[in-house]
Amino acid sequence: MNPGMATSPIPALGKDLVGLEFLSQEQLLIILDTAEPFKEISERRIKKVPVLRGKTIVNLFLEASTRTRVSFEFAEKRLSADTVNISETGSSVIKGETLLDTARNLEAMRIDMVVMRHGSSGAAQFLADRIPSNVINAGDGRHEHPTQGLLDLLTMRDHYDRIKGLKVCIVGDILHSRVARSNIYGLFKLGAAVGVCAPKTLLPSGIRDLGVNVFRRIEEAIEWADVLNVLRLQLERMKDGYVPSLREYNRIWGVTTRRLDSAPQDLLILHPGPMNRGVEIDSDVADGPHSVILNQVTNGVAVRMAVLYLLAGGQPDSAEAAKAEAEV
Amino acid sequence: MRAKTLLKGGHVVDPSQGLDEILDVLLADGIVASIGKGISAPENAEVIDCSSLIVSPGLIDVHVHLREPGEEHKETIATGAQAAVAGGFTAICAMPNTDPPIDDPAAVGFVVAEGRKVQAARVYPVGCISVQRAGESLAPIGEMVDAGAVAITDDGNPVMNSGLMRLALEYAQAFEIPVVDHPEDLGLSAGRHMNESVISTRLGLAGKPNAAEEVHIIRDLLLAELTGGQIHLQHVSTQFGVELIRQAKARGVRVTAEASPHHLVLTEAAVEGYCTDAKMNPPLRTADDMAAVRAGLADGSLDVIATDHAPHHYDEKEAAFEDAPNGLVGLETAVGIIMTNIVGEGVIDVVTMIDRMSCGPARAFGLSGGTLSEGAVADVTVIDPRLRWTVDPSAFQSRSQNTPFAGWELTGAPHRTIVGGRTVWAR
Numbered sequence: 001m002n003p004g005m006a007t008s009p010i011p012a013l014g015k016d017l018v019g020l021e022f023l024s025q026e027q028l029l030i031i032l033d034t035a036e037p038f039k040e041i042s043e044r045r046i047k048k049v050p051v052l053r054g055k056t057i058v059n060l061f062l063e064a065s066t067r068t069r070v071s072f073e074f075a076e077k078r079l080s081a082d083t084v085n086i087s088e089t090g091s092s093v094i095k096g097e098t099l100l101d102t103a104r105n106l107e108a109m110r111i112d113m114v115v116m117r118h119g120s121s122g123a124a125q126f127l128a129d130r131i132p133s134n135v136i137n138a139g140d141g142r143h144e145h146p147t148q149g150l151l152d153l154l155t156m157r158d159h160y161d162r163i164k165g166l167k168v169c170i171v172g173d174i175l176h177s178r179v180a181r182s183n184i185y186g187l188f189k190l191g192a193a194v195g196v197c198a199p200k201t202l203l204p205s206g207i208r209d210l211g212v213n214v215f216r217r218i219e220e221a222i223e224w225a226d227v228l229n230v231l232r233l234q235l236e237r238m239k240d241g242y243v244p245s246l247r248e249y250n251r252i253w254g255v256t257t258r259r260l261d262s263a264p265q266d267l268l269i270l271h272p273g274p275m276n277r278g279v280e281i282d283s284d285v286a287d288g289p290h291s292v293i294l295n296q297v298t299n300g301v302a303v304r305m306a307v308l309y310l311l312a313g314g315q316p317d318s319a320e321a322a323k324a325e326a327e328v
Numbered sequence: 329m330r331a332k333t334l335l336k337g338g339h340v341v342d343p344s345q346g347l348d349e350i351l352d353v354l355l356a357d358g359i360v361a362s363i364g365k366g367i368s369a370p371e372n373a374e375v376i377d378c379s380s381l382i383v384s385p386g387l388i389d390v391h392v393h394l395r396e397p398g399e400e401h402k403e404t405i406a407t408g409a410q411a412a413v414a415g416g417f418t419a420i421c422a423m424p425n426t427d428p429p430i431d432d433p434a435a436v437g438f439v440v441a442e443g444r445k446v447q448a449a450r451v452y453p454v455g456c457i458s459v460q461r462a463g464e465s466l467a468p469i470g471e472m473v474d475a476g477a478v479a480i481t482d483d484g485n486p487v488m489n490s491g492l493m494r495l496a497l498e499y500a501q502a503f504e505i506p507v508v509d510h511p512e513d514l515g516l517s518a519g520r521h522m523n524e525s526v527i528s529t530r531l532g533l534a535g536k537p538n539a540a541e542e543v544h545i546i547r548d549l550l551l552a553e554l555t556g557g558q559i560h561l562q563h564v565s566t567q568f569g570v571e572l573i574r575q576a577k578a579r580g581v582r583v584t585a586e587a588s589p590h591h592l593v594l595t596e597a598a599v600e601g602y603c604t605d606a607k608m609n610p611p612l613r614t615a616d617d618m619a620a621v622r623a624g625l626a627d628g629s630l631d632v633i634a635t636d637h638a639p640h641h642y643d644e645k646e647a648a649f650e651d652a653p654n655g656l657v658g659l660e661t662a663v664g665i666i667m668t669n670i671v672g673e674g675v676i677d678v679v680t681m682i683d684r685m686s687c688g689p690a691r692a693f694g695l696s697g698g699t700l701s702e703g704a705v706a707d708v709t710v711i712d713p714r715l716r717w718t719v720d721p722s723a724f725q726s727r728s729q730n731t732p733f734a735g736w737e738l739t740g741a742p743h744r745t746i747v748g749g750r751t752v753w754a755r
Contacts, residue, residue, distance in 0.1 A: 021530065098643065098646070098647065099647065099648060099651075100646055100647070118648065119650075120648035120649065120650040120651050121531055121532035121533050121602070121648070121649060121650060122531065122532075122533075122602030122648050122649045122650070123648040125601070125602055126602065126647070126648050126649075140532070140648075141532050141533075141648075141650060142532035142533075142534075143531060143532030143533075144532065178532060181529075181530070181532060204528070204529040204535075205524045205525060205526070205528065205529060205535055205537070206524075206525050206526030206527075206528070206529045207526075207529055209526035209529075210526065210529065210530070
């Protein structure tokens with residue numbers, strides 16, 4: 001048995017990671033702290049430790065995704081898990097098989113974990129309630145994307161050494177964004193203040209009831225915030241009439257150097273990707289000195305390794321030892 | 329020679345005659361032969377002891393989806409009519425959103441014929457307002473009425489075209505039938521899955537605002553006022569919607585309206601955890617809305633309790649919330665839910681309950697029944713107001729079991745259902 005694996009009957013997380021809404025502050029900190037030692041693995045020449053050796057993980061991506069799927073796959077492979085990818089195209093799901101049947105069939109092949117991306121809110125919870133394998137939500141509809149929220153938290157913490165007291169504004173399509181919801185829950189639990197800024201057409205009803213500050217104009221958000229987390233504007237939102245044009249969106253809500261220059265302080269810039277340069281964010285901001293967009297991508301692998309490790313029964317304080325065994 | 333039945337010593341609740349006392353009811357030759365104290369049993373009459381039971385005119389559900397033709401895996405006319413009598417209903421109105429839809433006299437005739445094959449509830453067809461429920465041109469309303477249709481609706485869909493709705497309200501007046509609308513502005517609700525609120529925001533589900541329903545209620549009331557036509561509004565779920573109907577009635581608009589049991593006892597909180605059995609249209613709303621629907625039921629702004637019985641196969645509800653269909657089965661839980669949670673909590677009394685579940689529906693849709701007056705059709709529901717039971721969907725007569733009420737402990741249940749003088753169901 002690997003050091004740190006399943007030595008305690010009480011796992012740090014439950015069976016699944018469906019969202020950040022119902023995690024405690026302690027659990028969030030455990031994940032972030034566990035990610036720290038895993039960061040280093042990706043910097044090695046040989047990027048592999050045997051922490052999940054013998055574990056079978058299915059990456060069930062029923063909605064288009066490149067970045068998240070690849071990030072999970074790297075995390076799994078670097079922990080020595082056996083992985084299978086099922087994507088939207090070419091799977092039996094589009095042949096009319098129900099989600100439940102897909103899950104039962106996978107389960108019948110004796111798997112250990114499912115990482116799922118699905119277009120319907122609640123799909124991850126649905127799966128988690130019905131199969132004994134661990135389920136990790138890699139994004140469900142507009143509900144949550146917990147590992148993205150965690151990697152955003154880790155990136156902010158890397159920069160400021162804390163989350164508590166930070167003023168973080170999420171900018172853009174909050175209405176359709178699972179990233180926004182996971183960020184809001186995670187940031188509040190760790191003591192940040194949270195703002196959102198978007199045209200009202202892209203703000204969900206009742207968002208104020210979650211306790212966030214709502215900014216009508218990007219200038220006000222920039223004036224207030226320490227951190228901007230800039231969301232992608234899906235081009236289909238134009239077609240559906242939520243905003244009149246990309247040009248207008250950039251003119252009114254775009255994060256531009258000119259706007260940032262007028263801020264009272266330097267702002268940290270995050271973006272979950274993929275970016276529409278020249279729409280929600282200008283290139284000189286994305287590539288500028290305060291952008292940590294690529295750090296987010298790097299941290300994504302470490303955070304996902306931490307989540308995989310913890311859900312597999314690994315103990316938070318044994319993560320260093322678990323990976324050290326690889327060097328023997 | 330048809331059988332005679334004497335219902336002896338029951339607590340007769342018949343708001344149509346202002347009766348609320350211990351009486352005997354004699355049924356003979358398919359009609360109520362006499363009602364009064366100390367009626368002696370004729371020769372060969374079956375005598376049924378109704379002491380400690382409520383005897384009421386047969387309950388009528390004007391909003392039921394029987395799924396036949398086209399979706400017989402969910403329900404059939406036969407299983408739906410059986411579920412109805414097991415729930416105490418002696419008559420039901422079958423919605424026309426089947427596949428194909430009930431939009432011509434032959435289809436109406438099919439529903440009538442299938443309904444007559446089973447010894448269960450009377451099945452009254454409701455025809456479509458528009459051809460193929462497409463909302464473009466009027467269906468052959470007169471011919472459908474001749475074939476047995478008692479009302480018209482495009483239920484499942486609203487009538488989005490206000491011009492067509494005006495025509496329907498005008499044309500239907502020749503036949504003295506109500507135009508029944510599912511009030512919903514699809515521009516505000518299409519692709520949305522629950523009430524719009526902080527709960528929908530947290531769950532990441534697109535929400536339907538109250539305005540989606542109220543915009544159409546206002547429109548329908550204005551058109552009924554314009555045309556003098558008779559509008560029946562289905563499953564009113566919002567606070568302002570109830571108020572609009574209250575005001576329209578005060579102005580003399582010919583409007584009747586429904587409250588559904590689920591909107592009377594559940595709020596949007598039932599959706600938490602993505603409970604697909606709590607997914608319905610209109611959606612479960614807030615506690616304020618629920619209180620307003622209760623108040624509207626009590627003061628008569630809402631005339632009718634109708635279940636919107638909407639059976640779905642378990643495979644279809646066993647899905648992610650956004651992918652699951654709307655609706656719940658309601659026929660076999662309505663009496664227990666209303667007696668326990670509405671009468672039991674003092675929202676209305678038993679007399680008002682019988683009015684809203686029997687007399688009101690008969691008035692709104694112009695149906696026989698809804699009264700135990702002498703000479704009336706012998707449709708009777710006997711209710712045990714003290715029976716304690718637990719909702720067990722596996723025991724339903726309905727072919728489907730999609731209900732958010734599974735496991736609810738209720739007090740009050742149907743005891744015996746009599747249609748045309750014949751007992752078609754008894755506990």
